[in-house]
Amino acid sequence: MDRLDREILGILQEDARISYRDLGVRVGLSANAAADRVRRLRRDGVIRGFTVIIDPAADTRTGLVVFIDVTLRIDTTNEVFERAVLSLPGITEVVHVTGGHDYLVRAAVADTAALDGLLRRLKREAGVAHSSTRVALRAAPAR
Numbered sequence: 001m002d003r004l005d006r007e008i009l010g011i012l013q014e015d016a017r018i019s020y021r022d023l024g025v026r027v028g029l030s031a032n033a034a035a036d037r038v039r040r041l042r043r044d045g046v047i048r049g050f051t052v053i054i055d056p057a058a059d060t061r062t063g064l065v066v067f068i069d070v071t072l073r074i075d076t077t078n079e080v081f082e083r084a085v086l087s088l089p090g091i092t093e094v095v096h097v098t099g100g101h102d103y104l105v106r107a108a109v110a111d112t113a114a115l116d117g118l119l120r121r122l123k124r125e126a127g128v129a130h131s132s133t134r135v136a137l138r139a140a141p142a143r
Helices: 003-014 020-027 031-043 078-086 112-125
Strands: 064-072 091-096 103-109 128-135
Touching: 003 020, 003 031, 020 031, 064 078, 064 112, 078 091, 078 103, 103 112, 112 128
Parallel strands: none
Antiparallel strands: 064 103, 064 128, 091 103
């Protein structure tokens, strides 16, 4: 990956819907050359996908978006936890992190009762020893 690839990635992080023509103009390439680079980055696994980020306050379907910091029980492996947590409904992202916790889990739940149920299942089925939950109130637009 070179400087141009990093520049393309930065632009795509700002606007993943940018046309190849506009992307090429911004980085000094033709539309075809820009498209070829994006296809290569996808093929090589650098770009794993494109997504839509929804403001939690605007998404009335899910109710609550929550971030759960998780510490695993001493007898739980990362592989066991990941397999178990990814099978639970409402889980949208699982990130292995550094710091005081082992994982950050993002989930969408209908209400506080559903959140309570999810937290209980994390402890019972996924090997979670401790958790700390934050509720998203709103999201600022990404730049």
